[in-house]
Amino acid sequence: MSSPKAPLAGVRIADFTIHAAGPFGTHVLSQLGAECIKIESKTRPDAFRKPHAVYGRMTAATFDQVSANKLSVRLNLKKPEAIDIAKRLVSISDVASESFRPGVLKRLGLSFEELRKAKPDIVMLSLSSCGQYGPDSHFAGYAPLFGAWGGLGAMSGYTDGPPVEMRHVMDHAAGMHAALAVVAALHQRRRTGKAQHIDLAAREISSAMIGDALVQASLGETPERPGNGDLIMAPHGVYETAQEDRWLTLAVRTDAQWIALTRVLGHEEAASDPRFVSVNARAAHRAELDALLGEWLKPCDADIMAAKLQQAGVSAHVSWNMQDVADDAHLRARGSVVEVSATNIPNRPVVGAPARFSKTQDVGIRRLTPELGQDEDYVFGELLGMSSAQRADLETREVIL
Amino acid sequence: MDGIERDKGGNLPLAGCRVIERSRTIASAYAGRLLSVMGAEVVMLEPAAGSPLRSAPPLLRSGESALFAYLAAGKRSLVCDPATESGRAVLDQALADAQVLIDDTPVEQRGASGLAPDDIAARFPALVHVSVLPFGASGPKSGWTGEEINLIHASGEGFLLPNGFSQELFPDRPPLKIYGHFAGYQGGAAAALAALSALWAAPESGGQYVDVSVQDAMLLVGAFALQRLGDGSLEHRATRRFRYGGVFKTKDAFIELLTLEQRQWDGLVKLLGDPDWAKEEALQDSLERSRRGDEINTHIRTWMAEHAADDVVRMAQELGVPVGKYYTPEDVVNGAHENARGLFEHIAMADGREAKVLKAPFQFAETPLRLTGGAPALGEMSQGAAP
The missing domain is CATH 3.40.50.10540 (Crotonobetainyl-coa:carnitine coa-transferase; domain 1)
Incomplete structure (x- = not known):
C-alpha cells in the first residue's frame, strides 16, 4: 500500500x-x-x-x-x-x-x-x-x-x-x-x-490560452493587447538593469507591495505621491510609473535587486536564460532539473x-x-x-x- | 441558482469525482476548470468577499471579469474562510466528501487555515491534496511570490521572446511575455494531471500530497531550450528564429509562413509565381537557403505586401505550403472551423448578455464535453443561500 x-x-x-x-x-x-x-x-x-x-x-x-x-x-x-x-x-x-x-x-x-x-x-x-x-x-x-x-x-x-x-x-x-x-x-x-x-x-x-479574450470578442468588445503591461497591475514589466541584457521582471499587485518597492529602491517619496497611492491610481498612471521604474532600476544589479524585492514581498525575478535555469539551486532541489549522462x-x-x-x-x-x-x-x-x-x-x- | 441543470453525473470522464478548489491564482483556477469540464464537481471555496479572480482583468464593459467567466464556468461556489472556527467546519465538511483538494494558499499561511499537508493527510487520508504555487511548496524559493510575468521569465521562455519579425523590428526593446497567463495555464494543466495521476494510484496508495510549481510546468514545456543548452547552444531571442519564413504583413492582415520540408519550399516558389531569384541553383540547397534567409525573406515580404491574406492562404493551402492567418479573437469566435467543431457554449453573463465560452481544449468523441453553466454566484451553495 x-x-x-x-x-x-x-x-x-x-x-x-x-x-x-x-x-x-x-x-x-x-x-x-x-x-x-x-x-x-x-x-x-x-x-x-x-x-x-x-x-x-x-x-x-x-x-x-x-x-x-x-x-x-x-x-x-x-x-x-x-x-x-x-x-x-x-x-x-x-x-x-x-x-x-x-x-x-x-x-x-x-x-x-x-x-x-x-x-x-x-x-x-x-x-x-x-x-x-x-x-x-x-x-x-x-x-x-x-x-x-x-x-x-x-x-x-x-x-x-x-x-x-x-x-x-x-x-x-x-x-x-x-x-x-x-x-x-x-x-x-x-x-x-x-x-x-x-x-x-x-x-x-x-x-x-485566450479564453478570456474570446469571451470579450463574442460580446462585440475588442480585447486589448497589453504587451508587457497588465490591465490592472502597475508597475508591471521587464526593466533594464546595470548589466547588458540582464532584465528584471516586476509586478506590483497591492499597496503594501508598492510601498515595499519604494522603500527597497530608496524612493519612499513616491509612496505618498497622489498619482500612485492606490491600485487604480497606479493603473491610471502606468506610463509615468514605467518611466520612473526604468530610471530607478537601470543602475541596479538585477540578481541582487530580485532577491531584495522578494525579501520585501514584491514579485520580482530576473529574466533567466537557460544557463541560469540549469544552474539554479531551487530547481535542482526540486528535481525539476536533473543531470543525466x-x-x-x-x-x-x-x-x-x-x-x-x-x-x-x-x-x-x-x-x-x-x-x-x-x-x-x-x-x-x-x-x-x-x-x-x-x-x-x-x-x-x-x-x- | 440560475435554473441551469448542474447535474454533473452521467458518463463524462470524471463523473462522480468531487474537487475542492481554493484559487487566488490562474494555475489553481485553470486546474479546477479542466477537471470540471471533464465531469468533476468542482467547488470553489471563496472568502466572504469573493475570490480575487472575480475582479481579475480583462473586464467586460459591464464590469464582470471575462477571465473569471472563462475560468469559473461550470463550477460551484461555497463561502469558506478556514482561518475561522466556523470556516474550518465548512472546510472539513467539504473535504469529507471530496477526492481532490487543489490549493494555492501560500505555504506560510497554511498552518493557520488547517491546510498544512500533514494536517490534511492526518484528517483525510484518502484525499489527493494538490498544492500549486508559483515556485512550488518546497525548495529554497518556495517562499517567493511570482506573477505571470515573473514566472514566464523564471522558466527561461520569456528571455527567448519575441523572436522573428517582432524582434527584428524592435531589437532594443525588453523581451516580451506571451499574452495572458501562459505559464499559469501550464501550471494548471500540470496540477490537473498530477491530481488525476495521484487519484489513479489511490486504490493502492491511498491519498497523498502533490507539490506542483508553475515555474516547473513552464520549464517542462520549454524543455527544448534546455536540451539545446546541453547540445552546447545557449539560445537567445535574437538568434532563435527560423532562418526564413515567419510573420509577414500582407495587404490586409498578418500571416504565418513556415516551410521546413523541400516540397513545401517548392510550393512556396510556385506561390510566389516562380520568380527569377528563386531559380538560382544554389538556393535549391536547404542549408544555403538557411544561410541566405534574410535575403529570401526580403523577397517574400515584397510579394506579401501586394497580396490579400485570404488569397495567400487559399493559394498556399492548394500548394501544400503551411500558411495561416493570424486570427484575432473575433475571427476565432466566428470561425467556421471552430463553430463546426462546437468549440463554444453559449453562456449568459451576469448582465444577461450571452457570451461564447470555450468549452474545453480537447474533445472526447465518445462522450462529448459541455459546460453546464457559467460562473456561479458567490456562495450559491452556502447554507442559507437562495436555492
Missing part, C-alpha cells in the same frame, strides 16, 4: 507519434510511470533521429528529452503484416497515441474503430493541428501556425508591433493537455469499461519530474533516448511472444525495418 512507485505504473502506451506535441505528451506520461512503446521505422524515425537544419542542428540529437524513458520498436506501417503486429501491440496496451494527418490512420487500417476491435476499452489519443473533423481538419501545421490560428499569436506582441510567433512551448502545451486528457479517459475506462477517442487540436490549445552522452541538465508526489515518488527520467528498435526483445519477444526466427523473417521482408 505504501510502496513508493510511480503513479501511472502499469499503464502501457502504444505510441505512434514521432514529432513535437505527441511525443512530448507521452513523455510526460512516461515520467509519471507509464510504459511507453515508441513505434518507428528506418523510414519513419522520430524527428530527433534526423538532422534539423532549420534549427541549426546538423546531426541527429544524442539526447532527446521527449524520447527519454521510452522503449523503441520498428514497424514498417506500409506493410499489412506490420499493421497486424501494431494491432496486437495495441491489444496489450491501455493507450494508443497518434499524430498522423487526419485520415491517414484510417487508410492504414488503424482507425479508432479498428483499434477498438483489437482492444475494446482502448483509450486513443489523436493529436493534430486542427482536429479530426471540421473544414480545416486537413490543414498541416507547426507551432507558429497553431499560435496564429488559435488567436494567441495575435494577442501576443508589443502593443504597436506585429503578432508573435509561438515556438515549442506551443507544441508542448498541447502535449501537456493531451497527457491530462489521457489520464482522465483512463479514469473513465476504469469506471465504465468503455473505449474513448480523444481529439486534440493543437490550435484549440492556443485558443484556450550515458556512455556517449556527457553530463547534461534535463527537465525532470512534472510534480513531486509524497507517496508515488518514483517519477522522472529513468532512462535516456533509445536506439531505434532497441526494445524489440522485450516487446516483440516477451510481450508478443514472437520467436527469433519469426522476427528475423519479418526483418528480411522489411516488415520490421
Whole structure:
C-alpha cells in the first residue's frame, strides 16, 4: 500500500507519434510511470533521429528529452503484416497515441474503430493541428501556425508591433493537455469499461490560452493587447538593469507591495505621491510609473535587486536564460532539473519530474533516448511472444525495418 | 441558482469525482476548470468577499471579469474562510466528501487555515491534496511570490521572446511575455494531471500530497531550450528564429509562413509565381537557403505586401505550403472551423448578455464535453443561500 512507485505504473502506451506535441505528451506520461512503446521505422524515425537544419542542428540529437524513458520498436506501417503486429501491440496496451494527418490512420487500417476491435476499452489519443473533423481538419501545421490560428499569436506582441510567433512551448502545451486528457479517459475506462477517442487540436490549445479574450470578442468588445503591461497591475514589466541584457521582471499587485518597492529602491517619496497611492491610481498612471521604474532600476544589479524585492514581498525575478535555469539551486532541489549522462552522452541538465508526489515518488527520467528498435526483445519477444526466427523473417521482408 | 441543470453525473470522464478548489491564482483556477469540464464537481471555496479572480482583468464593459467567466464556468461556489472556527467546519465538511483538494494558499499561511499537508493527510487520508504555487511548496524559493510575468521569465521562455519579425523590428526593446497567463495555464494543466495521476494510484496508495510549481510546468514545456543548452547552444531571442519564413504583413492582415520540408519550399516558389531569384541553383540547397534567409525573406515580404491574406492562404493551402492567418479573437469566435467543431457554449453573463465560452481544449468523441453553466454566484451553495 505504501510502496513508493510511480503513479501511472502499469499503464502501457502504444505510441505512434514521432514529432513535437505527441511525443512530448507521452513523455510526460512516461515520467509519471507509464510504459511507453515508441513505434518507428528506418523510414519513419522520430524527428530527433534526423538532422534539423532549420534549427541549426546538423546531426541527429544524442539526447532527446521527449524520447527519454521510452522503449523503441520498428514497424514498417506500409506493410499489412506490420499493421497486424501494431494491432496486437495495441491489444496489450491501455493507450494508443497518434499524430498522423487526419485520415491517414484510417487508410492504414488503424482507425479508432479498428483499434477498438483489437482492444475494446482502448483509450486513443489523436493529436493534430486542427482536429479530426471540421473544414480545416486537413490543414498541416507547426507551432507558429497553431499560435496564429488559435488567436494567441495575435494577442501576443508589443502593443504597436506585429503578432508573435509561438515556438515549442506551443507544441508542448498541447502535449501537456493531451497527457491530462489521457489520464482522465483512463479514469473513465476504469469506471465504465468503455473505449474513448480523444481529439486534440493543437490550435484549440492556443485558443484556450485566450479564453478570456474570446469571451470579450463574442460580446462585440475588442480585447486589448497589453504587451508587457497588465490591465490592472502597475508597475508591471521587464526593466533594464546595470548589466547588458540582464532584465528584471516586476509586478506590483497591492499597496503594501508598492510601498515595499519604494522603500527597497530608496524612493519612499513616491509612496505618498497622489498619482500612485492606490491600485487604480497606479493603473491610471502606468506610463509615468514605467518611466520612473526604468530610471530607478537601470543602475541596479538585477540578481541582487530580485532577491531584495522578494525579501520585501514584491514579485520580482530576473529574466533567466537557460544557463541560469540549469544552474539554479531551487530547481535542482526540486528535481525539476536533473543531470543525466550515458556512455556517449556527457553530463547534461534535463527537465525532470512534472510534480513531486509524497507517496508515488518514483517519477522522472529513468532512462535516456533509445536506439531505434532497441526494445524489440522485450516487446516483440516477451510481450508478443514472437520467436527469433519469426522476427528475423519479418526483418528480411522489411516488415520490421 | 440560475435554473441551469448542474447535474454533473452521467458518463463524462470524471463523473462522480468531487474537487475542492481554493484559487487566488490562474494555475489553481485553470486546474479546477479542466477537471470540471471533464465531469468533476468542482467547488470553489471563496472568502466572504469573493475570490480575487472575480475582479481579475480583462473586464467586460459591464464590469464582470471575462477571465473569471472563462475560468469559473461550470463550477460551484461555497463561502469558506478556514482561518475561522466556523470556516474550518465548512472546510472539513467539504473535504469529507471530496477526492481532490487543489490549493494555492501560500505555504506560510497554511498552518493557520488547517491546510498544512500533514494536517490534511492526518484528517483525510484518502484525499489527493494538490498544492500549486508559483515556485512550488518546497525548495529554497518556495517562499517567493511570482506573477505571470515573473514566472514566464523564471522558466527561461520569456528571455527567448519575441523572436522573428517582432524582434527584428524592435531589437532594443525588453523581451516580451506571451499574452495572458501562459505559464499559469501550464501550471494548471500540470496540477490537473498530477491530481488525476495521484487519484489513479489511490486504490493502492491511498491519498497523498502533490507539490506542483508553475515555474516547473513552464520549464517542462520549454524543455527544448534546455536540451539545446546541453547540445552546447545557449539560445537567445535574437538568434532563435527560423532562418526564413515567419510573420509577414500582407495587404490586409498578418500571416504565418513556415516551410521546413523541400516540397513545401517548392510550393512556396510556385506561390510566389516562380520568380527569377528563386531559380538560382544554389538556393535549391536547404542549408544555403538557411544561410541566405534574410535575403529570401526580403523577397517574400515584397510579394506579401501586394497580396490579400485570404488569397495567400487559399493559394498556399492548394500548394501544400503551411500558411495561416493570424486570427484575432473575433475571427476565432466566428470561425467556421471552430463553430463546426462546437468549440463554444453559449453562456449568459451576469448582465444577461450571452457570451461564447470555450468549452474545453480537447474533445472526447465518445462522450462529448459541455459546460453546464457559467460562473456561479458567490456562495450559491452556502447554507442559507437562495436555492
